[in-house]
Amino acid sequence: MTEKQTWSQRFESALHPAIARFNASISFDIELIEYDITGSQAHAKMLAHTGIISHEEGEALFNGLEQVRQEYRQGQFQPGVDAEDVHFAVEKRLTEIVGDVGKKLHTARSRNDQVGTDTRLYLRDQIQQIRQQLRDWQTVLVDIAEKNVETLIPGYTHLQRAQPVSLAHHLLAYFQMAQRDWERLEDVYSRVNISPLGCGALAGTTFPIDRHYTANLLHFDNVYANSLDGVSDRDFAIEFLCAASIIMVHLSRLSEEIILWASEEFRFITLKDSCATGSSIMPQKKNPDVPELVRGKTGRVFGHLQAMLVIMKGLPLAYNKDLQEDKEGIFDSVNTVKACLEAMTILLQEGLEFRHQRLATAVTEDFANATDVADYLAARGVPFREAYNIVGKVVKTSIAAGKLLKDLHLEEWQEIHPAFAADIYEAITPRQVVAARNSYGGTGFLQVRQALINARTQLSVK
Incomplete structure (x- = not known):
């Protein structure tokens, strides 16, 4: 049997060693030790x-x-499983240092409000770190976009060639996703930064404590208004895991595109040796391990969100031991998101190169300018739906003839419709197709340059 715990005078004997190991959380909640000390x-x-x-x-x-x-920072204090959790470990060592006065620390406090406080202190710190990483990620996106305003890349819907777009416009779409992530975490932070300290086990305390005093010392914005809610609430953890999952969605989407772009079928990018690996058997291969790992790790963050929802769905008020299971998912999600943001930032900044000649060729070898032909006719009075059907027939016959639209002679255009003139060729060049889409938020070069100015302004907001 193990040594009897602080609470064990109620019991005749100590915990069975296997149950003590099963019950203990010190192996992972040691992550909270500095936050536990600060809160204490x-x-x-x-x-x-x-x-x-x-x-x-x-x-x-x-x-x-x-x-x-x-002592912890210097490696001199390393509690083991016999400590049960980080809170008991710190209190025990404190008592060894200061004597019996150490036993007074837990006056007017329960482990229930203590762990809730520690977790919030940890999470708000991590949120700020992740928000800074998002800013770093956004900065790299803007840096590359500024160099590629007039670089064209095929745009896709249904993974089929749709319309050419500015590469900068494509990258700025991910900038906007990251901006929402940055703002979403700020909103989550506002609900993380509420103090449960002083809620006690569930009902408050008989001692004349000052909860607002501790909240101010710990830089919390407010305190929980209901002690039952304070010790049992994990909405903030669910919200964080949801926000973390959305970040991973965005990173995974770009990862999938990078994997495609690096393939021999696309050949839009070249992976540099610093961010790729080889095959153990096929010497010619260069594998996109970074985006593949990011894509794979996304599932574990999703899993932690699902687990947290399942933990909470059936818990009666107030605190239950089930909530010990919240920490590993939060810790792992934090570490996963931070690692993936760092890796993807490095990959984009110094691990790949866009193959500009290949991209220039790619936007000329399809029918992605078909909509512009329909727009050309519509601008000359032909109802758009009629123009759409005309162009659909042209594409069909051109495919049968092994031609692209740019290969049609002017006589062929005019046989299709008399509204066509020699300027149709300029209208359907990839550069003009992109430049013409100058509506707000579009891929037109003027719009993209303004979007870059706006992005730099957003990045200046801390």
């Missing part, structure tokens, strides 16, 4: 501020906790 220091200050303990005791607790922090 604020709690100690509040206990002294309200007269629940003396100022000397409060100072001893604060300094003792700081010593625990330094």
Whole structure:
């Protein structure tokens, strides 16, 4: 049997060793140790501020906790499974350092509000780090876009050639996705940054605590108004996991495109050696491991979101041990998102090159200018639906003849409809097709240049 725990005087014997291991969370919640210490220091200050303990005791607790922090940073304090969780581990070591006064730290506090506080302190820190990574990612997208305003790339719908677009316009679509991610995390942060400290186990406390005092010390915006809700709420975790999942969706979508672009079928990009690997048996291959891993890792973040929803769906108020399962999913999602953002930023910044000649050729070898022929007729008074049907027949006959629209003679155009004139050839060049789409938010070069100015302005917002 294991050593009896702090709470175990209620029990006749200690936990079975296997159950102690099963019950323990120290193997993963050690991630929260510095946040636990910070929250405990604020709690100690509040206990002294309200007269629940003396100022000397409060100072001893604060300094003792700081010593625990330094010991952990220096590798001198490494609690094992016998500590059960990070909270007991810190309190036990604190008591060894400062003596019996260490046992006063937990006055007017439960592990339920303590762990809720720690998790929020951790998550709000991680949210800010991820938001900065999103800014770094956006900056790289804009940097590349600015160099490729007039580089054309085939645009697709249904993975079929649709219309040519500016490469910058294509990259700025991902900039806008990342901007929503950045803003979404700011919104999530507002609900993470609410303090449950002082809610106790579920019903508050009989001690004259000052919850707003600790909230201010810890830079929380507010406190939970209901103690039951404060210790059992994990909406903030679900929202974060949802936001993290959407970030991964965006990274995975670009990953899929990069994988396609690097293939021999597309040949739109060349992967540099610094961000690709080879085959163990086929010496000619260069594999897009980074985007493939990002695409694969997306599923694990989705899984953590689903797991968190399932954990919460049947929990009665207030705290339940099931909530111990929230941390590993949050930690892993944070680490996965941060790693994927870093890898994709490096990949785009220095791990690939666009093959400009191949792209220039690609936008001339299809019927992606067919809509522009219909627009040409519509601009000359032909009802668009009629023009659409005319061009559809032209495409059909051209495919049968092995021709592209640019290969048709002027006489052939005029046989199709008398409205066609010699300027049809300029109208259907890829560059003109792109330049002409000058509606707000479109791929026209003027619009793209303005979008880049707007993007730089957005990046200046911290």
